[in-house]
Amino acid sequence: ETQRVTFLRGLPKLLQDTKSPLCSQRVMRERVLPRLCGALLFPTLYGVAVPIIINILKKDKVSDPMHFQAKLWPALKPLFTAKEIPIEVVILFLKELDLLVGLAPATETQAVLLPFLLRCLELQEPTILNE
Numbered sequence: 366e367t368q369r370v371t372f373l374r375g376l377p378k379l380l381q382d383t384k385s386p387l388c389s390q391r392v393m394r395e396r397v398l399p400r401l402c403g404a405l406l407f408p409t410l411y412g413v414a415v416p417i418i419i420n421i422l423k424k425d426k427v428s429d430p431m432h433f434q435a436k437l438w439p440a441l442k443p444l445f446t447a448k449e450i451p452i453e454v455v456i457l458f459l460k461e462l463d464l465l466v467g468l469a470p471a472t473e474t475q476a477v478l479l480p481f482l483l484r485c486l487e488l489q490e491p492t493i494l495n496e
Contacts, residue, residue, distance in 0.1 A: 366407070366409060369404065369407070369410060370409070370410065370413055373401075373404065373410060373413040373414055373417065374413060376397075376417055377416075377417055377420065380393070380397070380417070380420075380421070390424070390426050390427050393421050393424070393427050394427050394428060394432065397421065398418065398421055398427070398428070398436070398437060399436060401414050401417055401418050401421075402418070402436070402437055402440035402441070403440070405440045405441070405443075405444065408447070408449060408450075411444065411447075411450055411451055411454050412451040412453055412454055415444070415454045415457060415458075416453075416454075416457060418437070418441070419457060419461050419464070422437075422464060422468065423461075423464065428468065429468075430467070430468050430469075430470075433468040433469070434468070434469065434470055434473075437468075438468075438469060438470075438473065442473070442477055444458075445458070445477050445478065445480075445481040446477070446481070452490070452492060452493070455485060455493060456492060456493060458481070459482070459485060459493065462478065462482065465478060466478060
Protein backbone atom coordinates (compact mmCIF):
# COMPACT_ATOMS: atom_id res chain seq x y z
CA GLU A 366 0.00 0.00 0.00
CA THR A 367 2.73 2.49 0.92
CA GLN A 368 4.62 1.55 -2.24
CA ARG A 369 1.57 2.44 -4.32
CA VAL A 370 1.23 5.80 -2.58
CA THR A 371 4.94 6.54 -3.03
CA PHE A 372 4.76 5.63 -6.72
CA LEU A 373 1.64 7.75 -7.30
CA ARG A 374 3.20 10.73 -5.52
CA GLY A 375 6.18 10.58 -7.90
CA LEU A 376 4.08 10.02 -11.02
CA PRO A 377 3.20 13.69 -11.72
CA LYS A 378 6.91 14.51 -12.08
CA LEU A 379 7.28 11.73 -14.66
CA LEU A 380 4.21 12.97 -16.54
CA GLN A 381 5.58 16.53 -16.68
CA ASP A 382 8.94 15.47 -18.11
CA THR A 383 8.53 15.98 -21.86
CA LYS A 384 11.29 13.44 -22.53
CA SER A 385 9.44 10.74 -20.60
CA PRO A 386 7.81 8.03 -22.71
CA LEU A 387 4.78 8.40 -20.43
CA CYS A 388 4.05 11.85 -21.87
CA SER A 389 2.68 10.76 -25.22
CA GLN A 390 -1.06 11.20 -25.52
CA ARG A 391 -1.56 7.58 -26.55
CA VAL A 392 0.39 6.22 -23.58
CA MET A 393 -1.48 8.46 -21.14
CA ARG A 394 -4.83 7.53 -22.68
CA GLU A 395 -4.30 3.79 -23.07
CA ARG A 396 -1.82 2.90 -20.34
CA VAL A 397 -1.65 5.48 -17.56
CA LEU A 398 -5.32 6.49 -17.15
CA PRO A 399 -6.67 2.90 -16.97
CA ARG A 400 -4.09 1.99 -14.31
CA LEU A 401 -4.92 5.10 -12.30
CA CYS A 402 -8.59 4.20 -12.48
CA GLY A 403 -7.65 0.76 -11.22
CA ALA A 404 -6.06 2.43 -8.21
CA LEU A 405 -9.49 3.82 -7.33
CA LEU A 406 -10.42 0.37 -6.05
CA PHE A 407 -8.37 1.32 -2.97
CA PRO A 408 -9.99 4.16 -0.97
CA THR A 409 -6.64 5.05 0.60
CA LEU A 410 -5.37 6.02 -2.88
CA TYR A 411 -8.23 8.42 -3.75
CA GLY A 412 -6.36 11.49 -2.54
CA VAL A 413 -3.31 10.69 -4.66
CA ALA A 414 -4.85 9.14 -7.80
CA VAL A 415 -7.78 11.52 -8.44
CA PRO A 416 -5.66 14.71 -8.81
CA ILE A 417 -3.43 12.93 -11.33
CA ILE A 418 -6.46 11.69 -13.29
CA ILE A 419 -7.96 15.19 -13.37
CA ASN A 420 -4.67 16.74 -14.50
CA ILE A 421 -4.35 14.22 -17.33
CA LEU A 422 -7.96 14.82 -18.38
CA LYS A 423 -7.21 18.54 -18.66
CA LYS A 424 -4.45 17.87 -21.20
CA ASP A 425 -5.35 18.42 -24.82
CA LYS A 426 -6.45 15.39 -26.86
CA VAL A 427 -5.82 12.81 -24.13
CA SER A 428 -9.49 11.98 -23.64
CA ASP A 429 -12.81 12.85 -25.23
CA PRO A 430 -16.38 12.31 -24.03
CA MET A 431 -16.67 8.91 -25.75
CA HIS A 432 -13.40 7.61 -24.27
CA PHE A 433 -14.17 9.10 -20.85
CA GLN A 434 -17.63 7.56 -20.70
CA ALA A 435 -16.47 4.11 -21.81
CA LYS A 436 -13.18 3.77 -19.92
CA LEU A 437 -12.96 6.25 -17.04
CA TRP A 438 -16.46 7.14 -15.86
CA PRO A 439 -17.23 3.61 -14.56
CA ALA A 440 -14.26 3.92 -12.16
CA LEU A 441 -14.89 7.55 -11.17
CA LYS A 442 -18.66 7.36 -10.74
CA PRO A 443 -18.68 5.49 -7.38
CA LEU A 444 -16.54 8.23 -5.83
CA PHE A 445 -19.41 10.71 -6.15
CA THR A 446 -21.52 8.59 -3.78
CA ALA A 447 -18.70 7.24 -1.58
CA LYS A 448 -19.30 7.53 2.13
CA GLU A 449 -15.67 8.15 2.99
CA ILE A 450 -13.71 10.31 0.60
CA PRO A 451 -11.00 12.86 1.38
CA ILE A 452 -12.24 16.44 1.53
CA GLU A 453 -9.46 17.40 -0.93
CA VAL A 454 -10.97 15.08 -3.55
CA VAL A 455 -14.46 16.54 -3.00
CA ILE A 456 -13.06 20.06 -3.42
CA LEU A 457 -11.16 19.01 -6.55
CA PHE A 458 -14.34 17.51 -8.04
CA LEU A 459 -16.18 20.76 -7.30
CA LYS A 460 -13.41 22.87 -8.88
CA GLU A 461 -13.38 20.65 -11.97
CA LEU A 462 -17.15 20.20 -12.25
CA ASP A 463 -17.22 21.96 -15.65
CA LEU A 464 -14.67 19.49 -17.01
CA LEU A 465 -16.60 16.52 -15.64
CA VAL A 466 -19.94 17.80 -16.94
CA GLY A 467 -18.40 18.22 -20.38
CA LEU A 468 -17.11 14.65 -20.44
CA ALA A 469 -19.88 12.74 -18.64
CA PRO A 470 -23.12 11.75 -20.38
CA ALA A 471 -26.00 14.19 -19.82
CA THR A 472 -28.03 11.52 -18.03
CA GLU A 473 -25.14 10.89 -15.62
CA THR A 474 -24.74 14.61 -15.02
CA GLN A 475 -28.31 14.73 -13.76
CA ALA A 476 -28.22 11.38 -11.97
CA VAL A 477 -24.77 11.61 -10.34
CA LEU A 478 -23.07 15.02 -10.57
CA LEU A 479 -26.06 17.20 -9.67
CA PRO A 480 -26.95 15.16 -6.54
CA PHE A 481 -23.25 15.22 -5.59
CA LEU A 482 -23.23 19.02 -5.84
CA LEU A 483 -26.42 19.30 -3.78
CA ARG A 484 -25.03 16.98 -1.08
CA CYS A 485 -21.90 19.13 -0.93
CA LEU A 486 -24.01 22.24 -0.35
CA GLU A 487 -25.94 20.49 2.41
CA LEU A 488 -22.75 19.58 4.30
CA GLN A 489 -22.21 23.14 5.51
CA GLU A 490 -18.47 22.46 5.40
CA PRO A 491 -16.75 25.89 5.15
CA THR A 492 -13.97 24.68 2.85
CA ILE A 493 -16.54 23.24 0.44
CA LEU A 494 -18.85 26.25 0.56
CA ASN A 495 -15.91 28.53 -0.29
CA GLU A 496 -15.54 26.71 -3.61
